[in-house]
Each structure stands twice: as structure tokens, then as C-alpha cells.
Amino acid sequence: DAGVIQSPRHEVTEMGQEVTLRCKPISGHNSLFWYRQTMMRGLELLIYFNNNVPIDDSGMPEDRFSAKMPNASFSTLKIQPSEPRDSAVYFCASGSDGGSFETQYFGPGTRLLVL
Amino acid sequence: SQKIEQNSEALNIQEGKTATLTCNYTNYSPAYLQWYRQDPGRGPVFLLLIRENEKEKRKERLKVTFDTTLKQSLFHITASQPADSATYLCALEAGRRALTFGSGTRLQVQP
Numbered sequence: 001d002a003g004v005i006q007s008p009r010h011e012v013t014e015m016g017q018e019v020t021l022r023c024k025p026i027s028g029h030n031s032l033f034w035y036r037q038t039m040m041r042g043l044e045l046l047i048y049f050n051n052n053v054p055i056d057d058s059g060m061p062e063d064r065f066s067a068k069m070p071n072a073s074f075s076t077l078k079i080q081p082s083e084p085r086d087s088a089v090y091f092c093a094s095g096s097d098g099g100s101f102e103t104q105y106f107g108p109g110t111r112l113l114v115l
Numbered sequence: 116s117q118k119i120e121q122n123s124e125a126l127n128i129q130e131g132k133t134a135t136l137t138c139n140y141t142n143y144s145p146a147y148l149q150w151y152r153q154d155p156g157r158g159p160v161f162l163l164l165i166r167e168n169e170k171e172k173r174k175e176r177l178k179v180t181f182d183t184t185l186k187q188s189l190f191h192i193t194a195s196q197p198a199d200s201a202t203y204l205c206a207l208e209a210g211r212r213a214l215t216f217g218s219g220t221r222l223q224v225q226p
Binding site: 004033035042043044045048055056091093102103104105106107108109 | 147149156157158159160161164204213214215216217218219
């Protein structure tokens, strides 16, 4: 199994530009999570999906952030317009609920720098 | 407010000793607690899960305890090795059927 795949691995952009992060979960997993990690705030849950449906987006910082999961094998996290304070490592994770959300498998992350 | 606390200072120990990391939480009633390992430039990797009705869980050189009265979990690595050097994160099931992570403790095992 290839594990969770994220792209791009690194992204440098200028303030005001649109940024799209992509994630392919592990095949057969029905839960998908987007996290953001910074030194100051640690690892924060942004949004999670179960069976392609957004369940909790209370961690999404503001309207500039949006996430979609059009099918079981693909999800995007979009920031429009981007700001320097969005600079962080963004992780996607997937899991299989089997009755409760337990082990999560993380991708390698996308390191975003907004200038 | 809900809070998960891990020692933000790095833990430095000698190879062969037992490393003990602490995770304290307030205003949570988690059904389970998990420990993850994170290496620089990589995503967290799951290590162990312990449920609220379990006191202790072991896996090879790893041991986790969970005291719901004290609201504390201890994570032990016995016979530590330099390869165990990493940041260790605890995570709680936070009632939203998702995980809330602590800030992590960096472990450095000296040869």
C-alpha cells in the first residue's frame, strides 16, 4: 500500500494567491482528516470527512479555507486568498471508522510558505 | 477550557534507560487515548491506543498507562535506543469522533 499521498510536498506562494493542496487517502479508508501544524499551535484539526461527507469543519480558520472530497480517493484543501499566517505544514490523514475513529494514517505533509 | 499538556521541554536520556513521557488533560472524557511518533519532516505515525477501561497496554518496548481519575497517561520506552529519538504526541478522542493532539515532547536518546 502506498499510504496517504499528498501533493505538492512543498509550496511557496505570494500573499493573495490561491493555494490548492491535494490528498489521496489509503484505499478502503472511509475517513479523511486535514490538519495544520505550526510551532506555535501544534497539530490542529481543520476538517474531517466520513464517507466523503464533511462531518466537522469547526477547525477551519475562516472563509478563506475550503475543503472538498468529491470521491473516496481524493480530497482538496483550498486557501483563497492566502496570507503569510497560513504558512504551516498541512497534513492529510485517513482512517477506517469501523464503529469509531481510531488509528489515523498520516501523509508526509505539504509545507506551505506564503510570502 | 479543554487542554492537553505534554512537557514542552526536550527529554534527554542515556541509551538503555527507560524514557517516561507524560500527557495530562483537563475537561475531557475521552473514550480512548493514542500515542504517535513524529520524526522531523514527516507525518505522525501511530504507536499505541489505550481505551478508558484499560489501565495499561504494552507493545514490544513500549508501555502506556491511562489513569482516568488523574486524567493522565504515561508513555514508557524501555531499553531506549538512539533510534527512539523523535517527538511523541498524545492524542485524545475528543467527543467529535476525531482526535485532538497535544503539542508533543521531544525525546533525545544519547548513545
